[in-house]
Amino acid sequence: MPWRSSITNVRQNIHWQAVVDGYTKILQAFAQDETAKRTPSPDVITVADMAMKELKRVENGSSRFVTYMYPFASEHRMRLLAEMQCLSLLFDESWEHHEHDHNQTFFLSLMPPINNKDLHPKTPLQEAVWKSIEAIYEEDEHAGGNGGTGLVEFLTNYIKHPTPVKEMKTFTDFMDYRFNDGGMMVCWNSAKFSIGSNLSLQEPKMARIVRLFSDQMLESNDIASFDKEKKHWLSGNAKQFLTTNGTAIIRDLFSLKSDEAAKALAYANQMETERQMDRELGDLLSTGQLSTDEWHLVNAMLYCVTGNLISAVTMCRYGGEAARIPTTKKRPDANGLSGGMWPMILLFSAAVALTSQWYSVSISPLYPLINRSIMQ
Secondary structure, eight states, rough: OOOOOOOOOOOOOOOHHHHHHHHHHHHHHHOOOTTTSSSTTTSSSOOHHHHHHHHHHTTTTTHHHHHHOTOOOOOOHHHHHHHHHHHHHHHHHHHHGGGGGHHHHHHHSSSTSSSOOTOOOOOHHHHHHHHHHHHHHHHHHHOOOOOHHHHHHHHHTTTTTOOOOOSSSSHHHHHHHHHHHHHHOOOOOHHHHHOOOOOTTHHHHHHHHHHHHHHHHHHHHHHHHHHHHHHHHTTTTTTTTTHHHHHHHHHTTTOOOOOHHHHHHHHHHHHHHHHHHHHHHHHHHHTTOHHHHHHHHHHHHHHHHHHHHHHHHSSSSTHHHHOOOOOOOOOOOTTTSTTTTTTOHHHHOTTTTGGHHHHHSOTTTTTOOOOOOOOO
């Protein structure tokens, strides 16, 4: 399997069918909605068209993000996460294709405060979305968490997020913008919801690891999606490609002569981010700054990172049928690279979290201990 990372720990949630069901429910509601069929206008790719396209590949498409990124969630929470992540997908796809013309009014009509329990009558789409949101609120209240509430709030604000400036002076400027544009708080609030956490992600001691995890996901995603997005841009869609894809930004900032050179430099930057992740996790562990509950959350977030990686490798969204991994008797190099260019590291595991009785029940006691190695 081609593996573009130094991190090798990956898990899959057993409730994958609940994910497929949740995605299908929301996609069908959008595909059948009369307003979605006209949004942003009938003569372009509509939101309903996007939903229909995703329905044709639901098991092998973006639903895999949920299956791999949230391995500790219950079946009920997985279904709800799938429904919310599907909303995020359609919001993002419409914005990517149509920029200011994506009709945020339509999307905002599906979310609080416009869509609420007292709104009558509701369209079937509004009803489907509200039932999901209401169930999210109820699960948060039952578990004593707040990740679901944060997820709904972020999705509502995400619909209105601004387009980027036309020129980024530094890559740091771009990543600061991309943190919000890439919807990273969707991932982290989902991670909180998956384990029923109510911890704040804004705590100073959590800030650096949250940002490093976010940077790694954004960097790896931009490499994986580069060819797909460039193809759409060349066809007149994906209007923001040159200002929202990190690999494209790197090519422009360094005046590189080829896409291959840009991908190579982007990957080197990703490796540096992973080295910093390793160091930060080690520092947090050695200084004892985090509580057991905070380690639970960090662990869940790290599996978001690796789940994002394996999703990009195994789903059809980025490469289509041509990217399907062929059956072979020869075992490929672990990194998909020749000569072992990058050492394989195991960044983190739940050894600290295993001191909690609750967490011991949640994951296998055979889960590997922390085994950090120095990158040469």
